Amino acid sequence: MRSIDLVLGLPESMQLPVPASVSTAAVVREELLSWQIHEETDVVCFLSLVIGEMDPIQTAVDDLDVVHRSDFTVVDDDTFYIYAEMDVRAVDRRLWSAIDRRAILVPPIVYTDDGTLQLTILGDEEALSRTMNRVPDEITVNVTRVGEHRHSIASLAGRLTHRQFEALTVARDLGYYEVPRKTALSDVASELDCSESAASTLLRKGERTLVNAALGN
CATH class of the missing domain: 1.10.10 (Arc Repressor Mutant, subunit A)
Known part of the structure; x- marks a missing residue:
């Protein structure tokens, strides 16, 4: 199996709106661990592990119109889980529809405090090539690794303080x-x-x- 590691720079139009009252430093790292899209309702349910300040992040999530439900669970002083149900936005579909049907996303998908998205995609060479060609032009793409897939699926955010x-x-x-x-x-x-x-x-x-x-x- 081959896989590719990417760092994506998302334009502001593809990022979730953050209230001005919430500091960008509130989130150090978010690892999207699991997700499921319900096509009949255009709602995605997901579980993330976050390093950051829970209170301002919870306030920001509660203020987002696209979020229907959220639940926060503390791990320690600066690490917590978020379970949320939110609308699938058109910009989200543009991004994720780039993934070829013969390729899969390998969790976790990592959101960092510099606004980038780190992800691993697994598939054969043709599927990976088609995926790269379908990435929307406004997204910057940095390929950090291509090769045989030997990644261990594990969350680092939950291990480090x-x-x-x-x-x-x-x-x-x-x-x-x-x-x-x-x-x-x-x-x-x-x-x-x-x-x-x-x-x-x-x-x-x-x-x-x-x-x-x-x-x-």
């Missing part, structure tokens, strides 16, 4: 994991506004969690 996720993201963005390393631990600590010891602990705990996840522990 918000602070660990933030620390790993900062370290990566600053080049801490480049070879050779492009930044020092002190720079990571400065960006996180904490001591070098605290930054090191966050990184080591986060790295341990990711290694255990990769090795199936």
